[in-house]
Amino acid sequence: MTRAFAGVRVLDLTHVLAGPFAAYQLAVLGADVIKIEPPDRPDFVRERGPDAALNGQLRGVNYQVQGGNKRAMTLDLRTAGGREIFRSLAGTADVVIENYRTGALDRLGVGYEELSAANPGLVYCSMTGYGQSGPRAEVNAYDNVIQAASGVIARCGGHKPNLAFIDYASGYNAAFAVAAALYARTRDGRGQRIDCAMFDTALMLMAPEVSALLHPVDREPVEESGLGAYETSDGVFVLGTPTPDQNRRLWSALAAEGHPHPHFEGLNTLEELRSTSGAMREALRRIFLTRSAVRWEEWIHGHGLPGERVRTVAEALGEEQLKHRPFLHSAQDGDPVVPVAAFGYAHDGPSRDRPAPGFGEHTVEILEEMGLTTADIARLRSEGAV
Structure with missing residues (x-):
């Protein structure tokens, strides 16, 4: 079977939830997604979830929810060797998804301008709290603080919905933007810089309310x-x-x-x-x-x-309806059952074929695919690059 993104390589430089979920949606549709983490700083969500044993193995359930079908490697972009490896990977990749603080990767010399100069077809998606420009561009954010900043909590009577729905909506938003950019590339061969902001996503989820406030009329709101x-x-x-x-x-x-x-x-x-x-x-x-x-x-x-x-x-x-949907899946016996995608295809649809990878599980495999020798890899390890 050939899924929609078979043959597409995605470099996943994201952590926590929104970014990893965006890459996960591409992975379940066939993309070769490589999750890249610093060797001394695994994605902290690997240690989150109800199963303490899995947390200790850096395979927490919260991580596995958006980690299936990916490969994982360690790479320290703070080192010259790590940056060199990343540039080489990006030179043949189709997509980079990152959720570093605005400007951080530019300062390391692996931002969009540098990478797209070598690979003009690259689709480079940045996911941040507030976007790439403006007074809040470098302000860090998580789902809960975006709920506060956007008016979601105020609209819910001052109570925070106990769900990370802004993260998931942001992930869907980014995955859709990447898919559209890849489709556009089939026509003109050009890559794209994508700027996704969680703040914008939160407001988009309240589009009728936003537009009503921007178009005020002289009458009291009424609950339907x-x-x-x-x-x-x-x-x-x-x-x-x-x-x-x-x-x-x-x-x-x-x-x-x-x-x-x-x-x-x-x-x-x-x-x-x-x-x-x-x-x-x-x-x-x-x-x-x-x-x-x-x-x-x-x-x-x-x-x-x-x-x-x-x-x-x-x-x-527990609803019988879920048994008729392709929503939940376990990649292998003993692997946690997790959601795959909120839609199904008649053929070649989303599927979770492999469990979420261990920390750095595929580092050697990927480096060898790039042509590096055992001695090369040993040198990179000694330098702390991988």
């Missing part, structure tokens, strides 16, 4: 009735019926159940729904208390309408 969360007799149910058609079907079905409200059923426009949102929500609060969340879920689905009871992640993983 069809998108609310409602207490039931034993849990919380989330309703998803925001359109006039769905609203009519909802209230028609409720009327047949002994909850008639002809006015709500007769609303025909989004503006009409908005104007009665408060009264409708109050009516729905009373109605949803009459049944359990499970029974409401069955009822809503039975009428072809969107809505789900609030589940835990453990409950979601």
Whole structure:
């Protein structure tokens, strides 16, 4: 089988989550991804996860989630020998993905300008908190601080969502940008400099809210009735019926159940729904208390309408639906089961064929592929370059 990125070589100079996840998405679609780490400073996420034994082996579950299908080598870009090896690798690579602080690789002489001069077809993707220019360009960031800076936490009532969703969204964003640049290269042969900022990603995830604030009008915001969360007799149910058609079907079905409200059923426009949102929500609060969340879920689905009871992640993983999706995979017996990709192909789709590599596991293999001898490799080790 030939996957989408078979034959594409990616140098993965990233750590923690967003960057490694971007490279992982290319790896599960066939790219030869080489994860490069300093010999004295392994990616710290290798030591994170619920299994202490795996953490001690530098194979923590948090690392394995985005490490499959990659090869790993050690390389110290602070040394002349390390930089020489990296330039040689970059000379024949298709993609470099890095999430160093803005300007750090330029100062080492392995930034985009230097590498693209030798390899004009190189796609060079930089992932940072705030981008390559501006007053925050060199400010470090993680998912949680980007949530704070972007307004996500404020929008969630001052509470931080306990998920690294900005990291994952940034990884998807970068992987898409790289894929698009590689596709463009097939037409003109030119590489590309990609500047991905987590701050931008966070704001993009709130695009309607961003645009609304930039286009203010003189009226108070109203919570839409069809998108609310409602207490039931034993849990919380989330309703998803925001359109006039769905609203009519909802209230028609409720009327047949002994909850008639002809006015709500007769609303025909989004503006009409908005104007009665408060009264409708109050009516729905009373109605949803009459049944359990499970029974409401069955009822809503039975009428072809969107809505789900609030589940835990453990409950979601227990859903029969996941058995019909190509989402989870274990590369070998005893290897942690991890997500692969959130989509499937009819053929040659994403697959996790190899477990996440050990720290520096493929250093010698890759150096030998480059033509280095045992003596060359020994010299690089003695210099601390690998």
